[in-house]
Amino acid sequence: MSLMNDMEKILISREEIQEKVKELAGTLSEDYKEEFPLLVCVLKGAMPFMSDLVKEMDIHLEMDFMDVSTYHGGTSSTGEVKIEKDLNTSVEGRDILIVEDIIDSGLTLGYLVDLLKYRKAKSVKIVTLLDKPTGRKNGLSADYSGFVIPHEFVVGYGLDYEEKYRNLPYVGVLKPSVYGG
Ligand code: XMP
């Protein structure tokens, strides 16, 4: 038995992800070397990305975690944003880097960026591993982005289908049979 058997195709391999994470971390380390940024990991999906990213960043930084929900176990977005777990750290006067797994409609991050600005963050930027620009419902764009992907439902490297597959080290598309189709 291997989880690989559930995959229709692999979009981004473990090696491609690791290489991209190093590249992003290098850029971020340069851009934030004077700032002591607060990295805000959006749970649960961005956890593997955050974990790998910070280990490649050779600067002082602080980490915190936020859990917001827009998806409710299915494969389509409702656009509703609910804070399930808030930050423990004050963002006032801080340079914030939101770490996200994927941007689709942009509604989740649009909400988060507004919230952190309202709380008087000095700056708010976004690093996302994956970007689905064709899904966008607002003008949001990431400041740092790993891979642009087509408008398909993907799992792995943090992304789930009904809470499963987050632990895959690659990003891929599930076989229709996994959805019961
Ligand atoms: P929005 O639409 O607000 O959505 O940009 C961002 C959140 O939606 C989830 N999302 C996905 N989750 N496979 C997933 O497992 C996908 O293809 C996908 N597209 C969006 C994800 O939680 C993200 O943070």
Ligand code: MG
């Ligand atoms: Mg998410």
